[in-house]
Amino acid sequence: MTIHIQTDDFDTGLMLNKLRLASPSIGALVSFVGQVRDMNDGDAINTLTLEHYPEMTEKALVAIENEAKIRWDIIDSLIIHRVGTLKPLDQIVLVAVTSAHRGEAFKACDFIMDFLKTGAPFWKKETTSQGERWVEAKLADDEAKERWK
Amino acid sequence: MTIHIQTDDFDTGLMLNKLRLASPSIGALVSFVGQVRDMNDGDAINTLTLEHYPEMTEKALVAIENEAKIRWDIIDSLIIHRVGTLKPLDQIVLVAVTSAHRGEAFKACDFIMDFLKTGAPFWKKETTSQGERWVEAKLADDEAKERWK
Amino acid sequence: MIIKILYFARIKEAVSYSTEEVDLPADVSTITALKNYLSLRGDTWASLFNGKQVVRAAINHALVDDLAVIQAADEVAFFPPVTGG
């Protein structure tokens, strides 16, 4: 289980290969990459700035990965999350999970994203032609999390 | 929607970047990589050889991608599947789906894998210290497919 | 009517054919009828199609069930349950 919080971009292909090649008992690698979109709520996005609560962030993500490992028979997991100022087409987050068989990795990756979205202390502020604004949390994310009860 | 059936290995990072950077309306990229494991049913695997039905394979995969695009609001999808003789730690298959929001890409990628496993004409033969044997289809794959009815 | 038959994987090895053209009697017009017709070729064929192992069929590259109707010039394929991915 690895967690990186960083301002720099990351090499998704390199990270996925490392995770996959770590063991020949791995049969499945499921990953999610989040990217900054150019539009949100009808406005063109110039930049997206991510703030976080450093002392809490890693603890929250470790707890989520641990919970995923308890719930499903996974081999390893990786979370990379960027902070700082990004622009459209930039990568924001990578979550990747390995397992022997695909079902476990799919569920665990989906679960980690839902819990990261609702429980990890990151906040997004975007700049549009209208100025700056904080991104509102989405009800859909809370609903997505409810699936795992 | 892209489909490649090939004997050569593929560069997952490169393919994922291409798919993700194709549009700034993409917010989510979900991917699955299948890898040859070193053990199956208790025996060490030396090689895994994939045979397919060339005239049918691409048609079957196009039909699966089309169905995914009808069911979910996805932006693009990619399937790369290798044939020929592979060894443990080799990549077998890459399925990747892009969408604006993560829920659609997760479901579509999971769906494509379940339907590929049960409907695309590939057959695996493995060599172990015991000799050659055809890999048996798994009931779990049929059950996974039933989820999407 | 003349059709083309393809065999794959375990079934190809069992029958020692990968492809053949056959001229079917008029009453052999479904997958079930074709399986029964081919079973007359001998023990290998009979045991292949006796239902003890699953044999899937495709007509013109689409998976079909055993009631599917075969037409002249069709490409019929027989193979075990798929195991890709």
Place this chain on the structure above:
Amino acid sequence: MIIKILYFARIKEAVSYSTEEVDLPADVSTITALKNYLSLRGDTWASLFNGKQVVRAAINHALVDDLAVIQAADEVAFFPPVTGG
């Protein structure tokens, strides 16, 4: 008792603090009580904690609900619903 309070995102901007140490009266021992106590600082604070917008809290880096008990030397954080990923 002395605790540390951190503010993040929209809330940090509203109160113009990112962190402070406060010496709480003995009866301010839950998140609800702390919110009420801070609301006495004026309109900005009162409107922040009046329940019209969701303010989440963490104690020592763990998300908690408003009934959670605060102890001396705790690190309490207030922030809006998270929006990472």
